[in-house]
Amino acid sequence: MDENDFYDIVVIGGGINGCGIARDAVGRGFSVLLAEKEDLASGTSSASTKLVHGGLRYLEHYEFRLVREALMEREVLWKMAPHIIWPMRFVLPHHEGLRPAWLLRLGLFLYDHLGGRKLLPATKVLDMKTDPAAKPLKPMFSKAFEYSDCWVNDARLVALNARDAADRGAEIKTRTEVTSARRIGDAWTIVLRDGLSGNTHEVRAGLLINAAGPWVDKTLQQTVGENNARNVRLVQGSHIVIRRKFEDPRAFFFQNKDERIIFAIPYEDEFTLIGTTDHDFEGDPGKAAITEAEITYLCEAASEYFTEPVRRDDVVWTYSGVRPLYDDGASAAQEATRDYVLVEDGGENEPRLINIFGGKITTYRRLSEAVLEKIERILGRRGQSWTADAPLPGGDFDVAGFDGQVQALKDSHPFLEIGHVRRLVRRYGTIAGQIVGNARSYNDLGKHFGADLYAAEVDYLVANEWAVSGEDVAWRRTKSGLKMTEEQLSELSAYLDASKPHHLKAG
């Protein structure tokens, strides 16, 4: 170990919270290393419902602090990344016998007025006898409410935070597990294990951040040696993806008889995303997978509303994630707080550890600021809050500028099919032109893997976004996997395997 192996801060976990903290910290002048044992966003951060939302339902649990902070973040995040975050309108049909109309109206009034809404349109009432939103639904609703939230490509939000952190000087190491962290003298000695080579390497740090998401307790127990740690409640949530069920660009917010709610959201042009479930989870969060009972629950809940039932055979893809909710002793899974809790660990003269419990994609930036406040109290002040006005890579254009970006890319590369141009701008924003470079035809983009995935894009992801496997590319950096055959997915994996040493370049 030499002097170069000392960092002000080592972050465990490359989910949204770890990457958000690393970005904020390096931008203030701290030296930062982030270690992620698998791929960026391979944990909970790619398995969310993908909403930047206040959380209308949390109002029922009186989580006003969280809802207000989250509502205010909607427009902040949208401006930081208008390529991967955009407004969405939600239709909430009023269902006789479930929550009364006055309660929905009150909740939505609060939602509109609790804070931060400047650009997003307000709630309105829909006449379901005439509104096109009623078209795919059973003819049993006379009224619905339509309100605003935002959509986010969750996995890309993580990758872009990591990219920006690296551009500012952070070391981002994926496929790198923190296997041990011990206080030795006035610093942490941390063992990193490279998942590709199996080699281990030691570094030292002034401060350690445990942002291991659903592995936060396991990391405390097995990596830091705090055997009795038990702070989070693991709650599994699953989604199903079906072929598009409706043409309307709005999403649906359906109430279920068990008082839960599910969303049906337009997804990746040709699909509808339906979720989520909510039940206590035990075991390795990396192995969470949808159960048959969850598939049945989601199909039945959606079929209560859609004229055309959602059947098991309609399901083309599923995913499951595990919420690491702070264990506040609440009885039902859906009642545990969705708010985040930061807990500092370490005595007067000991190097400190900050544990992150809970959190949402929506509040990751505010969580990072709160962590930085603690860090600066411990290590000394280095900078100011800066992330609210700093666009993420590719997001340096106006919130109303998406169509302009699409037009510009189409003009510079007329051979690209318009749907492909839109998808590239959605993924990469102002960087999309860099990916297609000087290509004059589809042949110039290199090998075609299926859907609209070409070698030019895959190579970009390998060189700039730590993509290592077919799964990283097909299911996290892009969702091309939804439109590819098994054979095409294997070819993509083989291509990435063949160029493995090349991947060590990312960083």
Ligand SMILES: Cc1cc2nc3c(=O)[nH]c(=O)nc-3n(C[C@H](O)[C@H](O)[C@H](O)COP(=O)(O)OP(=O)(O)OC[C@H]3O[C@@H](n4cnc5c(N)ncnc54)[C@H](O)[C@@H]3O)c2cc1C
């Ligand atoms: C079903 C579901 C729906 C949701 N919907 C929404 C939503 O619509 N909007 C919203 O705002 N939020 C939503 N959330 C919440 C949100 O997804 C999570 O709060 C957030 O992703 C947690 O991020 P994280 O960084 O803490 O954890 P993770 O994303 O799980 O990241 C932790 C990382 O740490 C790594 N790791 C663990 N141990 C080690 C180690 N020893 N060494 C190195 N790396 C390690 C893991 O591999 C993992 O990648 C949802 C959650 C679920 C489950």
